[in-house]
Amino acid sequence: MSKTKSPSEIARETFTTLAARKLAPTPENYVQMYREISGEPAPAPSADDIGATTSKGKLVPAWAELIRDLLRQLETPHKGITVTRKKDGVDTVLTRFASDPEVLFGKLQGLLRSWSTAPTGPSAADLVPAVQPDASPTAGGAAPALADHQELLGRLRELLAQSLESTLTSQPEMNDEIQALVSLVRSTDNKERLNDLAKQLRQFWLKLELRGGDKAKIQEGLVRLLRLLVENVSEMVEDDKWLHGQIAALQEIIANPLDKRSIADAERNLRDAIIKQSTLKQSLTDAKATLKSLMTTFIDRLGELTESTGEYHSKIEGYSQKIGKADNLTELSHILKDVMHDTRVIQTSVMRSHEEMLSSKKQADEAEARIRALEQELEQVSELVREDQLTGALNRRGLDETLDRELKRSDRSRTAVSVALLDIDNFKQLNDTLGHQAGDHALVHLTKVIKETLRPADTVGRYGGEEFLIVLPDTDLQAGIEALQRLQRDLTKKFFLHNNERILVTFSAGVALRGENEDAEDLIGRADKAMYKAKQTGKNRVVAAE
Numbered sequence: 001m002s003k004t005k006s007p008s009e010i011a012r013e014t015f016t017t018l019a020a021r022k023l024a025p026t027p028e029n030y031v032q033m034y035r036e037i038s039g040e041p042a043p044a045p046s047a048d049d050i051g052a053t054t055s056k057g058k059l060v061p062a063w064a065e066l067i068r069d070l071l072r073q074l075e076t077p078h079k080g081i082t083v084t085r086k087k088d089g090v091d092t093v094l095t096r097f098a099s100d101p102e103v104l105f106g107k108l109q110g111l112l113r114s115w116s117t118a119p120t121g122p123s124a125a126d127l128v129p130a131v132q133p134d135a136s137p138t139a140g141g142a143a144p145a146l147a148d149h150q151e152l153l154g155r156l157r158e159l160l161a162q163s164l165e166s167t168l169t170s171q172p173e174m175n176d177e178i179q180a181l182v183s184l185v186r187s188t189d190n191k192e193r194l195n196d197l198a199k200q201l202r203q204f205w206l207k208l209e210l211r212g213g214d215k216a217k218i219q220e221g222l223v224r225l226l227r228l229l230v231e232n233v234s235e236m237v238e239d240d241k242w243l244h245g246q247i248a249a250l251q252e253i254i255a256n257p258l259d260k261r262s263i264a265d266a267e268r269n270l271r272d273a274i275i276k277q278s279t280l281k282q283s284l285t286d287a288k289a290t291l292k293s294l295m296t297t298f299i300d301r302l303g304e305l306t307e308s309t310g311e312y313h314s315k316i317e318g319y320s321q322k323i324g325k326a327d328n329l330t331e332l333s334h335i336l337k338d339v340m341h342d343t344r345v346i347q348t349s350v351m352r353s354h355e356e357m358l359s360s361k362k363q364a365d366e367a368e369a370r371i372r373a374l375e376q377e378l379e380q381v382s383e384l385v386r387e388d389q390l391t392g393a394l395n396r397r398g399l400d401e402t403l404d405r406e407l408k409r410s411d412r413s414r415t416a417v418s419v420a421l422l423d424i425d426n427f428k429q430l431n432d433t434l435g436h437q438a439g440d441h442a443l444v445h446l447t448k449v450i451k452e453t454l455r456p457a458d459t460v461g462r463y464g465g466e467e468f469l470i471v472l473p474d475t476d477l478q479a480g481i482e483a484l485q486r487l488q489r490d491l492t493k494k495f496f497l498h499n500n501e502r503i504l505v506t507f508s509a510g511v512a513l514r515g516e517n518e519d520a521e522d523l524i525g526r527a528d529k530a531m532y533k534a535k536q537t538g539k540n541r542v543v544a545a546e
């Protein structure tokens with residue numbers, strides 16, 4: 001490439017080449033082409049270059065719009081600004097700023113603004129087009145103004161057509177409309193048609209922008225909504241009616257055809273729902289924690305209070321653990337139902353046990369009372385008993401009372417009273433030979449014989465095992481000894497029969513006459529000593545006490 005070309009020429013050639021190669025006039029293509037033609041390195045377009053900030057689709061309309069305005073303003077008469085001046089202005093800007101598309105874009109816009117602020121109307125100079133000396137420092141070797149103008153118009157028209165075609169990639173569904181516009185641009189060759197074309201193009205860009213912009217915003221909005229939903233939907237409180245309403249409204253919005261407004265409404269609804277839900281959730285979490293704590297306390301108390309079996313206690317422990325793990329109200333409510341059920345069952349059983357226990361206690365109390373009554377009765381009865389159960393002779397108590405009474409009577413009546421203590425001889429041998437029962441019968445037999453032999457006033461009592469005490473009122477010592485000896489004789493006649501065998505029962509006895517004021521104990525003691533003497537001196541005899 002020639003290094004002698006001016007920047008303006010290079011810029012023009014760049015546009016022409018882009019059009020010839022049917023390349024979209026993007027900043028990248030422009031820069032690349034500029035570098036190719038100039039042979040000089042040009043600054044690489046950054047992401048911030050005009051039109052490149054958002055999308056390819058946005059760049060084309062920006063440049064296309066600028067070119068369209070240039071064409072329109074070039075044709076529009078402005079007071080004081082001739083077409084040649086306008087062309088020179090464009091040339092100057094192209095020359096000075098062609099190497100930087102971003103600056104170039106801004107400068108061309110500035111140029112347009114300076115034209116459009118001038119009042120419209122035919123310029124005197126326009127009425128008589130004249131070739132004026134080129135004031136531009138870069139316009140060296142320029143063609144006549146009209147030819148230049150036509151050439152520039154043609155190039156710009158082609159650039160516009162290509163710009164339109166390039167939108168096809170981003171808006172394929174608008175193919176027919178774009179193709180029609182492209183052929184219109186290429187065939188427009190007069191001012192009237194150009195004005196029509198400008199109108200149509202404006203509508204098209206508007207539509208395109210709205211379309212692209214809305215779509216992107218809708219998509220962006222939907223993604224935002226989706227993210228909000230994903231982040232929060234699992235935490236939504238299902239029970240809350242207000243939230244239900246919000247979610248339903250949101251679902252309706254999403255189900256209907258989408259536009260920016262409906263997306264904004266949906267987003268606002270969802271945010272409201274989430275804020276409300278988070279407040280509710282906190283309250284619910286607190287309430288749930290309180291409820292859980294209440295339930296655990298209640299169940300623990302229940303376990304403590306219930307006087308029940310281990311099975312219920314182990315169940316209650318299980319429930320406490322379940323409550324700790326539960327994280328929603330439904331679960332808690334199920335646990336509570338189970339606890340209530342088990343508690344009712346155990347309460348019934350406890351009540352039944354309690355009733356049974358009360359009844360048993362009542363029976364036990366009654367039994368105890370009966371036993372106490374019987375014991376008292378027995379005590380009273382035993383106090384009344386004065387007889388030995390086996391022989392029918394007096395027992396010790398009977399003997400004591402009798403002795404007491406007889407001694408007092410003796411004292412009162414000043415009459416004698418004697419006692420005799422007798423002990424069966426070799427009774428052990430009898431028991432051993434004939435058996436204990438035979439011994440019992442022998443005791444009964446002896447008592448019977450004593451009662452038959454002695455006087456009715458005499459009293460016999462069983463003093464010990466095989467020992468008998470006989471109280472002989474109004475009896476002195478001699479009479480007493482004789483009474484006992486008579487008894488000895490009777491026993492030899494009245495045999496004790498055991499299994500039809502005659503058994504001779506003998507005894508040894510000591511007889512004592514009560515001394516003056518002598519008590520029962522001393523009296524019996526003397527009789528006992530005499531009886532011992534009888535035993536010592538051969539048994540089966542009666543000895544008088546000293």
Ligand SMILES: Nc1nc2c(ncn2[C@@H]2O[C@H](COP(=O)(O)OP(=O)(O)OP(=O)(O)O)[C@@H](O)[C@H]2O)c(=O)[nH]1
Nearest residue numbers: 423424425426427428429431436437439440465466
């Ligand atoms: N069957 C019977 N035996 C009794 C009863 N009370 C005491 N005896 C027995 O009488 C016996 C008395 O024995 P001992 O004290 O040795 O007197 P004993 O054999 O009669 O000898 P002596 O008195 O020396 O003649 C014991 O074997 C007692 O078990 C009773 O109610 N029924």
